Amino acid sequence: MSTALEPYAGTETTAVEPVESERARRELEQTYSDDLPRLVSMWITSKKSANTRKSYVRGFKRWEAFCRSVDVHPMQAGYPHAEAYGRSLDGGKNTSGAQYLSVASSFYKYAKRLRVVDYNPFDGVERPTVDVDHSDTEGLTEDEMALLLVTAHKSSRRSYALCMLLYTVGLRIDGALGADVDSLGYDKGHRTITVRLKGGGTSKKALPPITSHAIDEYLDGRTEGPLFITSSGARMGEPEAWKMLRRLAKRAGLPQADTIHPHVLRHGFITDALDKGAALHVVQDAVDHKDPRTTRRYDRARNRLTNSPAYTVGASIAEKLEELS
Numbered sequence: 001m002s003t004a005l006e007p008y009a010g011t012e013t014t015a016v017e018p019v020e021s022e023r024a025r026r027e028l029e030q031t032y033s034d035d036l037p038r039l040v041s042m043w044i045t046s047k048k049s050a051n052t053r054k055s056y057v058r059g060f061k062r063w064e065a066f067c068r069s070v071d072v073h074p075m076q077a078g079y080p081h082a083e084a085y086g087r088s089l090d091g092g093k094n095t096s097g098a099q100y101l102s103v104a105s106s107f108y109k110y111a112k113r114l115r116v117v118d119y120n121p122f123d124g125v126e127r128p129t130v131d132v133d134h135s136d137t138e139g140l141t142e143d144e145m146a147l148l149l150v151t152a153h154k155s156s157r158r159s160y161a162l163c164m165l166l167y168t169v170g171l172r173i174d175g176a177l178g179a180d181v182d183s184l185g186y187d188k189g190h191r192t193i194t195v196r197l198k199g200g201g202t203s204k205k206a207l208p209p210i211t212s213h214a215i216d217e218y219l220d221g222r223t224e225g226p227l228f229i230t231s232s233g234a235r236m237g238e239p240e241a242w243k244m245l246r247r248l249a250k251r252a253g254l255p256q257a258d259t260i261h262p263h264v265l266r267h268g269f270i271t272d273a274l275d276k277g278a279a280l281h282v283v284q285d286a287v288d289h290k291d292p293r294t295t296r297r298y299d300r301a302r303n304r305l306t307n308s309p310a311y312t313v314g315a316s317i318a319e320k321l322e323e324l325s
Contacts, residue, residue, distance in 0.1 A: 014297030020053035021045045024060070031068075035116075036075060043110040051174040059103025075117065082121040086128075097128050144254055145268050151252040158236075159244055161218035162228055164211045166262055170269030170287045171195060171205070173262035177236055179227040181219065197288050207284075238262075 016026070021044040025218050028037035040060060047053045066085050067074045085104070089097035105122035112120055140148065145167060152159040167174050175195035183194045187204065191212040194204045207215070215227075226235035241262055249257035256264070266287065284292050 016045065017041060018045055018050065018053060020050065027061075028064070032073075035073075036073075038124055039111060039114075039116060040107070042114075043107055048111065049174070049198055050178070051172070051198060055099075056103050056106070060107060062100055063104040063107075074208045075111075077121050079121050079124065082125045086125050092291065101125060101127060112222075140254070140256065140264060141206050142268075142270055142272060144252075145265075147252045148248060148254060151248050155248060155251070157214070157218040157220075158228060159248060160320050161214040162236075162241065163245070163248070163265060164214045165193075165207075166265035168208050168211045169193070169205050170266050172198060172266060172274075173238055173241055174198075176262075177226075177228055177238060177241060181222060181224055181227055183227060184215070202210070203288055275292060 021041040024044055025037040025041035028040055031198055044053050044056055044060075047056055063085060064074055066088060067077055067081065070081060072081055082104070086097070086101055089100050091288045101122060105120060105125075108117060108120035108122060135167060137240045149160070149163055149167070152163040162176060166173065175197065179193060184207075185192050185194065185204075187215050191207040191209075192204050193207055194202050197203050202317070219227075225233070228236040229238065230236055245260055245262060245264075246257060254260065272289060273286070274280070281292070284294075
């Protein structure tokens with residue numbers, strides 16, 4: 001494989017370089033003095049959303065670390081290296097393994113389009129079979145969600161407004177934190193919020209009265225800037241939101257306090273909406289799932305634990321044991 005960027009030798013990246021791309025480039029420049037850092041920056045920059053860029057940076061870092069561990073330059077890696085990398089990803093048997101392989105393959109597809117490389121070493125590497133019904137998200141019961149929201153209300157207006165927005169509208173955390181005050185509006189009698197979607201684009205969402213009121217109470221007359229801000233006035237970041245949520249969950253005494261994350265509230269919106277009779281296609285549109293199979297996964301999984309036959313068997317044997325004791 002070539003490592004030169006002759007067709008794009010004059011390309012400047014710093015002028016329009018998103019922060020994720022810049023950080024990745026600067027970190028790579030500490031190890032590589034060739035064109036790899038700039039190529040990675042250009043590839044990351046080609047992704048539309050900040051969340052996607054962050055995910056791809058994490059994925060490439062893992063692949064680059066593997067390359068260093070086997071003493072091969074990423075631009076010189078071949079199919080045997082890619083196959084070995086796949087085997088190293090927890091056996092390549094889970095969703096994250098498939099995602100890491102997809103990210104690494106995406107980099108070489110991009111480099112191939114720029115004629116920097118002749119082939120993609122991940123072509124032909126077997127992808128793991130992913131259980132479409134599996135989710136690592138630990139859901140909350142409606143009572144647990146209510147307890148979390150009550151705790152957030154007692155904690156601060158910002159905590160309550162953010163938690164209500166994530167749960168009652170089903171937003172992704174990057175969409176909620178990326179919104180500005182002027183993202184709020186009205187449309188045909190509905191209070192709305194317009195958010196950026198995963199992969200680019202925007203979507204206007206209806207705000208239920210309880211959430212609209214929580215946001216107005218939090219803003220307290222503020223009419224500009226990021227919707228959710230820190231004490232210094234800066235836009236609230238995802239790490240702060242994760243810490244806030246886990247702090248609230250601990251105060252609420254939730255068993256998931258150490259593992260809860262913002263997607264749990266979006267998960268709760270989907271499953272609770274389905275439980276209360278919302279049509280599957282309506283929920284799909286509300287959470288911007290492009291593939292209806294993604295929403296169906298929640299539909300199939302929502303009662304799997306509640307209706308588990310393990311409870312029937314356990315109750316039956318408990319009765320027998322009590323008779324014999």
